[in-house]
Amino acid sequence: MNFYDFKFVFYLAISWCNLLEVDGITVAEQLKDVLMEGYDSSIRPVNNERDILIINISMNTMSVLTLDPAEETINFSSEFILQWKDEFLFWNKSDYNITWLKLKESFLWTPDTTVSTSIDTNYLIDASERYVSVKHDGTVRQSIYAVFTNLCDMNVDKFPYDQQTCMIKMGPWSYTTQEVTCIVGRDIAPNDTDFGDFHGNSEWDFEGIVSSVGETEDPDVNFTFSEVHFALTVKRRPQFYVWVLLIPTYIITVVCIFGLFTPTANHGLREERVNLGITTLLSSAVILQIVANAMPKTSELPLLGNFILAEIFVVAIGVLFAVLVLTLHQRAHTREWRPPAWMLWILRMTGSSKFLSRNITKIRHKSSTAERIHYTGEGAYLFKNLDESLQSVREYIQEEDRDYFRELTYVKFFDRLDFLLLFIFQVGNALVTLFLVKQ
Structure with a gap:
């Protein structure tokens, strides 16, 4: 390709971009308008109402802040990654040349997940300001970062050489297993830097997280709810x-x-x-x-x-x-x-x-x-x-x-x-x- 051919292609690309960006509307904004047209964020995003929506919940980071044996609580900061398939959100990647699109969390349907074992949650970013990532095939990725105060049953028989295991339970609050089912990511070992940032504090060493799937039942209405369990294990440093x-x-x-x-x-x-x-x-x-x-x-x-x-x-x-x-x-x-x-x-x-x-x-x-x-x-x-x-x-x-x-x-x-x-x-x-x- 000589210089003139290259110049022609360059001006052609600029002209194509100008056609897509009319009156300050970018390609991403056009795609958002197309996706949000007729979209109802209160409806579970499945084409068949009998289909079960599967949510993958995993823990990306974990920092142990404090552990209070007298109150039997653990305070930690963590980022949870939620991923599911929204059957109402998809586009042809070749038409827009966009693989992932950032949208405000309030625009889309998101599961009302909560940490049921937490007695206090402090979100670092308000829900109205959080964004989710949407892939061209309908995959939605949500990040929840907060500081949690979680209940933890303490076994202090061997204090100060004790090791504590705290159960963190997370799942949808309103949707039953017939509507939403949770799956969990892999277990996390100590110093597992390939998967994320996990560490303890000056008193407690991070020993790992064992992930599993569980269920809770509401006997009054005979409902079953799916949830994931994260068994966090920490070991005390006895030197002090x-x-x-x-x-x-x-x-x-x-x-x-x-x-x-x-x-x-x-x-x-x-x-x-x-x-x-x-x-x-x-x-x-x-x-x-x-x-x-x-x-x-x-x-x-x-x-x-x-x-x-x-x-x-x-x-x-x-x-x-x-x-x-x-x-x-x-x-x-x-x-x-x-x-x-x-x-x-x-x-x-x-x-x-x-x-x-x-x-x-x-x-x-x-x-x-x-x-x-x-x-x-x-x-x-x-x-x-x-x-x-x-x-x-x-x-x-x-x-x-x-x-x-x-x-x-x-x-x-x-x-x-x-x-x-x-x-x-x-x-x-x-x-x-x-x-x-x-x-």
Whole structure:
């Protein structure tokens, strides 16, 4: 083709466009006028009234905004794509050179679809301003983008390692299965970038969407309605709750156990141990209240709540044992209490039994005639009294030495008892933590 032939074709194309665009009317406007002539947007677009209109509903994007376990709701933004065949809208593509035509949603018949599990819907674009795409063969494609607040049954037994599945139900509100039937698109796996944009938030990871078709019934009029079900699965990221609640609770309990059963403390400091235990109980109760406020009021506590409650019981039992040891230590000093033999054997203190024998309550003078010295002569009475006084002083010093060694032995005894209880409670606390956290 030479230059003149090309110029002729160019002017011919311009002339053809000028014929189609008369008085500012474009080809698209002419096509719209032809399609809308006699079109009734309130009539279901089928030639035979007995035909069933099939609507394909799929989810194109999904963003999890918030999930409230206490209210058992999930807030997400999503775009739903609806596609059906309008038998009243078709044209010859070669006549207009248009494959897809954009028309306002209010001009056409659209199914009155709604998310039945949603308690609040905020459409980002008003219905009067939304457009639909119409293909030359009558295929209509509608996009619905909104923020939904959806009901979601929560199972928080394994909180904060829980995984939630929320059911999203969508379908026509007025048309029965004899008029409109829904079909659904494919399932959506995590990180499925080929199909759309799906992701969670800072607390929840998107785990996928399983799509299915369901039906609901109206028993009053025996009507059945078709709908699609989207089972959205999200998994909680537990790091925040582990670092903010779980680990501090465990550390508080460990420190409290060390404070309750420190072997170096004597009986004069044991009253402060009880105060430490009560303060720790109050701290754990506050943490348990934080967890309870964030969870639904179910019949069972979540995993983290069970862990905190177990730590409270560990501290409470530790306080009771601290009170018991305080009582025994006080009794040993005031009532000359002798520990049973089995306790001495457990604490490996059988060699100290001679210091734990019953004490003498008063000074006894030796009256054996074999040991008594007979003084004669001048001053015998004076020497006799002096000898008895020295004997009494000697027995008193021996008794004081014996009491001193008894006190040292009791300190050693209760130190070992504290160490044994410290070991038992720390091991028990670690086992409780591992058992609950690994479930």
